[in-house]
Amino acid sequence: MADESSLRERLIDVGVDLVLQEGSASVGLREIARRAGVSHGAPRRYFPTHRALLSAIARRGFEDLGARFEVAVAGAASATPRGRLEALARAYVAYALERRGMFELMFRHDLLDSAPEASDQPRLRESTLPLFGQITDLVARCRSERDAAERDGASHGAVAPLPAVAAAALWANLHGIAQLWAWGSLQLAVNEAELGNGAAGGHVDGDGQRDRLIAAVLDAHLGPVTA
Known part of the structure; x- marks a missing residue:
């Protein structure tokens, strides 16, 4: 469970870095997965939609x-x-x-x-x-x-x-x-x-x-x- 929570936070960390470096238009589930070193489908376990991911980053x-x-x-x-x-x-x-x-x-x-x-x-x-x-x-x-x-x-x-x-x-x-x-x-x-x-x-x-x-x-x- 701790690993799951840690991965979710890591995905948000990557998203925050992307927004700060390149703007929100660059943020996508696949790009975050690539930069976090996980499978393309992994982010959808925590963020079923692109909007959910952006909301977590904005929070x-x-x-x-x-x-x-x-x-x-x-x-x-x-x-x-x-x-x-x-x-x-x-x-x-x-x-x-x-x-x-x-x-x-x-x-x-x-x-x-x-x-x-x-x-x-x-x-x-x-x-x-x-x-x-x-x-x-x-x-x-x-x-x-x-x-x-x-x-x-x-x-x-x-x-x-x-x-x-x-x-x-x-x-x-x-x-x-x-x-x-x-x-x-x-x-x-x-x-x-x-x-x-x-x-x-x-x-x-x-x-x-x-x-x-x-x-x-x-x-x-x-x-x-x-x-």
């Missing part, structure tokens, strides 16, 4: 992203909720750019909405819920702090969206930054002098440019940071 991606979220939050443990949220946002965009093939695979609708590989496993889309939950929780905390700071001020009249709605919009913005940056579209759309130069005229590298965009997204959804 690894969510596990990896979740681990990066943990590291980001731990590194910003002493920061404000806003600071921790910014750390998560940076980790998300960085992952998307470093692991483009996996990132695209993870959010394929046909995989997210497909039936689980086995009856005792959740749908792939449920792998996104803990990550989204962290973002929603931090948005709510940011809101709470801001409300406390403005408690003695006049009401602005506008009703803020629920934290989950604001978190979904923020997530969509981060996803868009990642995709548009990877395509080079943001760099074309935004004047480099506006995106890349510091206040003192110094050049800001790609990481710094993306950090500015992330900060702008947080300002748009949570309001600017006030002293």
